[in-house]
Amino acid sequence: MKKVTLIATAAFGLEAIVKREVQKLGYENVRVEDGKIIFEGDLLAIARSNLWLRSADRVKLVIGEFKATTFDELFEKTKALPWGDWISEDAEFPVSGKSIKSTLYSVPDCQAIVKKAVVESLKNKYNVSWFDEDGPLYKIEVAILKDIVTLTIDTSGAGLHKRGYRDHIGTAPLKETMAAALIQLSYWNPDRLLVDPLCGSGTIPIEAALIGKNIAPGMNRSFASEEWPVISKDIWREARKETHDLANFDRKLQIIGTDIDEEVLKVARRNASEAFVEDDIHFQKMPVNEWRSAKKYGVIICNPPYGERLSEEKEIINLYKEMGKAFRAHDSWSYYIITSYEEFEKAFGKRADRKRKLYNGNIKIDYYQYYGPRPPKRDNENTKEDAN
Template identity: 60%
Template sequence: MGKITLIATAAMGIEALVAREVRALGYENVTVDNGKITYEAEESAICRSNLWLRTADRVKLKVGEFKATTFDELFEKTKALPWGQFIPENGEFPVIGKSVKSKLFSVSDCQAIVKKAVVDSLKKTYHRSWFDEDGPLFRIEVALHKDIATLTIDTSGSGLHKRGYRYLHSEAPLKETMAATLIMLTNWTPDRPFADPFCGSGTLPIEAALIGQNIAPGFNRDFASHGWDWIGQANWDKAMEEAEDLAKYDQPLEIYGSDIDHKMVDLAKNNAMEAGLGEIIKFKQMQVKDFTTKSKYGCLIGNPPYGERLGEVKEVEQMYRDMGRTFAHLDTWSIYMLTSHPDFEELYGKKATKKRKLFNGNIRTDYYQFFGPRPPKNE
């Protein structure tokens, strides 16, 4: 088929991190935009991108992009795209859409027009008047932004945050992609201790173990594009073999997770077992103010309660004070905390070395980074 164009979507603020992951896979012509990273590659990149991208939300195949200010223009230009190259006769192709700052603001109308245009295009390709749509899924998206329509097909299916290990989780879980983001924005390396004193359902410790042993995050799940004939099973097999070859299952890791709620600790243990990492991560029920360690030069990452609910604010603020006193003894550790509380530094009792704005779901948060000293180089 030759070169295709892919779009890896990303949460606001982490586009550069996703772009770094894309380049690490060996892909070039990488363009970074708000919420998306566009790049060119062979069809095998669909397999490798879905398997390896830890911080992207999903991977989309870009079919075309053009200006459209009328419904006729949207119809004709969509119909002219090579849909038959990607969607087989029996393909299921629902259409979703969004429109921002565009003359064509009715999303439902845009979806209906794109659907009709794709059907007309496929009729011409396959010389038939009806499509049963009982085969593999090719979910089409029409995204309009400032009158530019981008037509894509989703290659991922479920969002990439669904790694396949977390069947049970807490009420407000940290997405796996966000957990990976928090870790990859630190100075942690697999030869250093890692701790999460607010582990909840275990997402941060599990993602740290996957990163530490270089295990592809999509290794234990399926993707919508698994059933696409034009990619071919050989490409999927090769990508899976590569992931297996690059995994470092023998890499020793020192990873700890703790939580005040024993039910969360049990949940975290079950999720770690599901991920095949139950023997690697040590979980314990514990209040944050009881955290102690004899290890040096570790990395502590936490997503503590923010105090968003009424009645929780004073309790959360006291916990931040306790945290500051407890972590003051970790003078060789680097500490990273994510919270939306505007007075975190004052309550914690120390100004962060660096602060970064991130969105945890729809909540605007700050990632407070307290850098410790570098570990001495081994002789």
């Protein structure tokens, strides 16, 4: 089967998580750069990585990489690449681009040159002079960093955070990919209770349920590369069969989501239903200062409001104070809070055991991690503290 080089893109700060996901799929020669994880595989790897990667943004196929400091170099070296091995005669192939610290800094010019070079290459392959571009989609990207050109084709289509369950979105939603990463950065495992006391539209509880049952996040959606003739339907059929074979649909989970807004909880319940995990999550209307649990050794993961506007700061500080009082009353729990508010620890009333810098879109955020004691081994044989 044809060998390929793939790039799984990731939000800054999540590269280690995505690397671990790639390695879990069994792929080797994995290397990490800012915002991307590069690995090798076969055609099946294109399908499997799109279906299984929880925290990556998308999967790109590398067509070629070379140095170019002139437009002539860019054209000739792009034209020499094997575009016809991948792109069908009827393909739609738009070109996007970016250039950082490079001689060829005009992105529109670079896009136009790459487009022209690909057209010339395909003319030679198919012996035609015109392409209608009314078939499968192949989004080409030209990325130039310090004069090194990387040419890729996007295999995903819609970003991998588009799981297919969240048609109903609440205010300022957390991306599904980020929610999955927050869970994987915590000490939670499927044998422990997980609570999101500010759950909004339910993204964190739903992603936890998918992880807990080992349900592939891309199981219920389609991808651009499914329409590529070079990847047979049998390959996709094999990859999708694996998602069903490995899913533990019958596993019992303890996941709770609470919020003060009944309308947004209705959205959360619909989203959970679309993800087929509605029976695994209990959603309940409740203010965070009333949250209590008699359980020991649970895990809280939440994405509270950040208070981006100055007028909201007093309200946000009061919320964080209430969270601190409620959470600290459960001293055997671990809790994890993500926010961009820089004085969070002061308002919360306790310094975090660890603080990790991440990005939610273009917003710099910190992931505050508070570690409770390890549950007794007899209660939870499988608990392992995540060194990340």
